[in-house]
Amino acid sequence: MTELPETMHGMVLTGHGGLERLEWREDLPVSKPAKGEVLIRVGAASVNNTDINTRIGWYSKSVRGDTQSGAVTGFDDKASKDGSWSGTPLQFPRIQGADCAGEIVAVGEGVSEGRLGERVMVRTLQPRETEDGAFYTLTLGSEQDGAFAQFMATNASDAITVNSLLSDVELASFPCAFSTAEGMIQRVSLGAERVLITGASGGVGSAAIQLAKRRGAHVTAVTSPEKSAEVKALGADDTLGRNDGIPAQSFDVIIDLVGGPRWPDLIEGLRVGGRYVTAGAIAGPIVELDLRTLYLRDLSFYGCCYQPANVFTDLVRYIEKGEIRPVIAETYALRDLHAAQERFLAKSFIGKIGIQVAD
16 A cells, blocks of 8 residues: 555534634544545545535524525524534534545555555445434535545445546536435436426536436526526526526426525426425525425425435446536635635536645
């Protein structure tokens, strides 16, 4: 094995709150991979809504507003009790970074040394089961340290080899956003149907457009008028403005990342027997549902977080075949993560903000 340093630099989250909670450190210990783990030299990461939401404690049940309202300063101390994906207190300090592309540089007990040197992408949402068969998810950068540092350890089975000419920054734009989108699409078994995608200019929304078109769907994307042309260039057949009316009973499937006060209008857009799937609620998690609409129109609702292992390996296959492409607006150095998150929060771009980690 290559001789590794004892310490590394990285960005550490010291608690829930504003950007001041993200601290640059150059004395972080480099983990040794445990049994069944690999150590990855991180090439690149990217910025996601979940990085912001975890930092500010938005996942707490005490928070009822949209993500933007607390994105700069965070929420109150109540969020510290259940502000993680799992609903348990987050362990600080925590290295965030839900996306990782890099190279395996060390292996733990039980992992073949033949994996050394492999170029890999890492599952953001890592499926697990308890002894009694219940399933749950470990999230990179939340329940375990992520990619906002030079090195990162993870389960060998969650580091997936990728053969691609894309750069590390380009590869790091895929894991969180595209696997979230593909997980939703597989959950509702989307085919050559009419689908409405909200938040279409963001990382997950823009990924969902490509992945839905790959399956032959007719895509209507909800976005701002100034982004309409770029969203159509990704494959959307039609666009709707964020304040436009939703055509009644016009869609077989709705892929929603927004929620918020307009949520009832979305549901009215589903055809009889339609399917609604969500993996986000950036406009607010608390919505109003008329149960008569749900049962009289035979609708199906899906919440989507847990991903079977094949979702990510399918995604890697699409990348290797060139069936999907990265959409990167800008790239920042890891040291400039504060500026990268501020740019992300402006929401004036399409796709992803890349983070260059390797020097």
